[in-house]
Amino acid sequence: MPLFPRLYNFAHWLTQDRASAEDLVQETYMKALRGFPSFKQGTNFRAWIYKILRNTFLTTQAGLKASALISLDSDDDKPVEPASPETPESALLARAQQETIQRALEDLPLKFREIILLCDSEEMTYQEIGELLVIPMGTVMSRLSRARRAMRQLLTTKLQGVQR
């Protein structure tokens, strides 16, 4: 089964639940098998199957709930604010704990969590992410920038909590 462990990891991050992740992966493979004739040979299989997984997730109760929390404000083509000169990363790196990052990822809104995972964990190109999320390249860049800023803010908050 191609991409099985990676798909499962991504599914678990989306659903944040083992049983739901298993159901989601199973449904994804079933749909992929059923819809394989519609897959165009020579195109990106990975993007195709991730798209099936994400679309399937978005039609589940958990996906509907998570996507309902997404702000309707468009994040298209707004200027990206400059990063703060103080970088939480520099404070974090000395005592970065995997668990802290994992907790921050869990706390991120769905649209931020998924784009960070697709870029940093799945190492997809901006173009692949744009095709998967059905958003233009400019939106990929601005959303990614906002997602990372939100991640830094969460990490800063968590680190301040640890320090107290």
Next chain:
Amino acid sequence: MSCETWRDKLDTYVDGFGSPADQDAFEAHLRTCPGCAADAISRLQMKRLTRAAAARYSPSPEFRARLEEGISPKCPPRWTFGWMPRFAVASILLVLMALGVTLWFRHTTRAEAFAELVDLHVATLASSNPVDVVSTDRHTVKPWFQGRLPFTFNLPDLQNSPFKLLGGRVAYFEQNPAAQLLLQVRSHHLSVFIVQDRPGIFPIGMGSTARELAFNIETWTDGGLRYIIVSDVAPSDVHDLRQLLQSAQ
């Protein structure tokens, strides 16, 4: 270029997706700017830490086995009819099998497509936020889909009809983005799905009207788009809405 401008683009460079010329210019800037260099290094390290932290969940061997069993093709039973002329039997069986497989495929793919549409309709009604754009005004709902879907469509004026537009959302049907419009007639709800009509998106032989799990479904194509109405209202109401939608195209 100022540091502020470079910092706006830091993520793009850290991800390695800047153009080669920009990438070279950025690296030249980093050699002369300790602040940006420190920022770039910390973002790169953050990216690596995130990657390591994100590799958190592994599927269990039991789930893998269960899934492999579920999706592997089943071996067909072997039949022996030594006393019959083998060629004739094989021919008859082949024809019957082809017929059976075709009918079964049509039935199952049709049933799955219907089930998926009904699921979407029911899940939408069960949601506390059934629609993403809440409006009875077609001039608000239609433009909301711009940029969210790779196609556009027209909505009829419902003022002198029993139907009321409640809003819309983006849904996915057969892995294709679709507009889902939610309407009301008396106390019943109707979902109208609009999706690009591509070969294979709908099961072969799918009729224009159908009944599934007590839901009435009506579908047609117009201008390269496939329209599907799903509701528990009477077929005549579904048909009236179809005529209204068709009149707007």
